[in-house]
Amino acid sequence: MSDEWMDRLSDYLDGEMSPxxxxxxxxxxxxxxxxAAALESLRRVKMRAASxxxxxxxxxxxxxxGIAQRIGATPPQEERDPAxxxxxxxxxxxRFSVSVPQLxxxxxxxxxxxxxxSLVFRGAAxxxxxxxxxxxxxxxxxxxxxxMQAGFGSVAITRFDEAVADLVQVLEEERExxxxxxxxxxxxxxxxxxxxIERSRQALMQDPESDYLRDxxxxxxxxxxxxxxxVMAISRAL
Amino acid sequence: MFHTxxxxxxxxxAPVQTSDTTIRVEEGxxxxxxxxxxxxxxxxxxxxxxxxxLSRARGVRIDVERSGSVLRIRSALDLGFRDEFRxxxxxxxxxxxxxxxxxxxxxxxxxxxxxxxxxxxxVVGMNASVTAETVEGSILVRGGNGxxxxxxxxxxxxxxxxxxxxxxxxTDGDVWISDVVGEVTAESVDGNIxxxxxxxxxxxxxxxxGDVVFDGPIHDDGRYHLSTHDGDVTAWIPAGTNATxxxxxxxGDFETSFSVMLRGLRGRRFHFTLGDGSARIELESFAGDxxxxxxx
Numbered sequence: 001m002s003d004e005w006m007d008r009l010s011d012y013l014d015g016e017m018s019p020x021x022x023x024x025x026x027x028x029x030x031x032x033x034x035x036a037a038a039l040e041s042l043r044r045v046k047m048r049a050a051s052x053x054x055x056x057x058x059x060x061x062x063x064x065x066g067i068a069q070r071i072g073a074t075p076p077q078e079e080r081d082p083a084x085x086x087x088x089x090x091x092x093x094x095r096f097s098v099s100v101p102q103l104x105x106x107x108x109x110x111x112x113x114x115x116x117x118s119l120v121f122r123g124a125a126x127x128x129x130x131x132x133x134x135x136x137x138x139x140x141x142x143x144x145x146x147x148m149q150a151g152f153g154s155v156a157i158t159r160f161d162e163a164v165a166d167l168v169q170v171l172e173e174e175r176e177x178x179x180x181x182x183x184x185x186x187x188x189x190x191x192x193x194x195x196x197i198e199r200s201r202q203a204l205m206q207d208p209e210s211d212y213l214r215d216x217x218x219x220x221x222x223x224x225x226x227x228x229x230x231v232m233a234i235s236r237a238l
Numbered sequence: 239m240f241h242t243x244x245x246x247x248x249x250x251x252a253p254v255q256t257s258d259t260t261i262r263v264e265e266g267x268x269x270x271x272x273x274x275x276x277x278x279x280x281x282x283x284x285x286x287x288x289x290x291x292l293s294r295a296r297g298v299r300i301d302v303e304r305s306g307s308v309l310r311i312r313s314a315l316d317l318g319f320r321d322e323f324r325x326x327x328x329x330x331x332x333x334x335x336x337x338x339x340x341x342x343x344x345x346x347x348x349x350x351x352x353x354x355x356x357x358x359x360x361v362v363g364m365n366a367s368v369t370a371e372t373v374e375g376s377i378l379v380r381g382g383n384g385x386x387x388x389x390x391x392x393x394x395x396x397x398x399x400x401x402x403x404x405x406x407x408x409t410d411g412d413v414w415i416s417d418v419v420g421e422v423t424a425e426s427v428d429g430n431i432x433x434x435x436x437x438x439x440x441x442x443x444x445x446x447x448g449d450v451v452f453d454g455p456i457h458d459d460g461r462y463h464l465s466t467h468d469g470d471v472t473a474w475i476p477a478g479t480n481a482t483x484x485x486x487x488x489x490g491d492f493e494t495s496f497s498v499m500l501r502g503l504r505g506r507r508f509h510f511t512l513g514d515g516s517a518r519i520e521l522e523s524f525a526g527d528x529x530x531x532x533x534x
Contacts, residue, residue, distance in 0.1 A: 179356070179373070179374065181374070182373055182391060185391065185410050186391070186409070188428070189409050192427055192446055193427060193446055196446050196447070196467040196468065196524070199467075199524070199525070200467070203488050203524070207506065210506045210507075211507065212486035212507045212522065213488065213506060216465075216467070216486075216488075216522070216524055219444070219465070220446065223425075223427065226425075227409060227427060230391070230409070231391075234373055
């Protein structure tokens with residue numbers, strides 16, 4: 001599939017093509033399965049990102065600016081109040097110079113970080129400290145792990161798992177085009193990371209005030225995301 | 239400037255067929271080569287030409303295209319057979335008639351972008367940027383100037399004698415970096431990372447299941463971050479280093495051959511100061527030991 005069409009898929013979904021261009025692209029989609037698959041993936045990411053934006057608009061916007069910088073994408077000029085820039089503008093401007101693979105990866109990173117990123121973990125730690133400040137220390141110390149599990153912590157982790165599951169589902173569609181040995185190795189390495197994540201979670205529950213453990217857990221989660229993105233890039237290149 | 243499209247058809251007249259062609263290039267150009275299966279071997283010469291020698295190229299179409307400042311070379315099956323290629327890929331390894339070995343001789347100034355799937359890649363003697371990525375195959379880059387970026391999914395990557403920025407990673411293999419001057423980022427999931435004779439002001443080395451070893455000078459304004467989840471971290475640094483060293487560990491030991499006074503024992507982290515404490519060194523292992531040794 002040519003780069004020209006790949007870069008226009010976002011415009012197509014946003015309804016920002018002329019009728020003639022739409023007709024040309026739709027004709028191309030009918031003949032290019034790879035392009036059609038990329039469009040479908042982008043459509044799913046857009047739907048998912050839009051739903052997150054509805055639930056956590058401020059959070060998502062802030063996260064998006066960070067993600068855009070990390071992937072080297074060029075965000076549009078913020079003509080209005082910066083507070084309204086971010087995810088919504090991503091989907092509505094043609095000036096956003098980012099490729100579809102980057103868009104997919106960014107959307108997935110957005111899902112990940114808006115659900116289970118560092119802000120949430122730090123928020124959880126602050127909440128734990130605040131709880132320790134009031135009431136009996138022993139009682140509150142015992143309650144902190146529960147808060148992390150039942151409050152911010154479990155929500156964050158659940159959203160991370162959901163986001164990863166979404167990405168894995170997309171990759172499942174590409175799985176058959178990868179060498180089975182490669183699939184096996186990727187799965188083994190994902191299992192290594194998952195074990196590390198689980199051990200880190202358990203350790204953090206034992207020592208919830210540890211900055212190191214919190215940072216380590218976050219970093220390990222990011223490594224899982226990096227691996228999944230890399231596999232997606234490989235499968236797209238085939 | 240002209241655009242030239244050349245298709246080199248490799249005949250099936252003999253069991254093993256070679257092909258040899260030379261293309262003129264100039265400074266400022268970039269070579270982009272994709273070889274799905276086989277080898278990519280790059281060496282250098284002083285001519286303003288790229289020589290491409292193919293072997294084991296039975297039954298594969300080779301395309302060479304020059305577009306502006308980019309010279310593209312492909313061994314992939316003709317695009318018209320792409321669906322069949324993806325279908326065959328589903329069944330596992332490439333067939334023998336889909337394997338091609340490329341031997342390239344290029345000028346040292348040519349930026350390289352090399353991609354493959356079941357492909358070993360080696361690049362020796364360059365004085366330009368090198369990007370090399372493969373799935374099932376190892377990568378060796380010896381020499382480079384600018385950005386050297388390498389990644390293999392299944393096997394080791396090795397980068398040597400680079401002056402510039404290095405980003406090296408493997409998913410299931412080791413990462414070896416030596417004799418590098420410049421910023422270094424090294425990552426692996428299931429593999430060790432070894433950085434020897436790395437002269438840098440910015441080092442990040444991170445793996446999940448493996449050891450991390452660093453051996454190099456510490457600049458006063460440097461930042462060095464070595465971490466692993468399940469493995470040991472060892473840093474060899476010179477006597478007389480000026481650094482604030484932060485050590486983090488959940489289940490392991492710390493040993494040092496420096497005389498230190500541990501401070502700030504909190505949340506599985508502690509730190510100490512060497513000299514005036516100007517550089518920052520972070521050594522982290524979740525379930526392994528951390529060693530800080532005096533460089534020989």
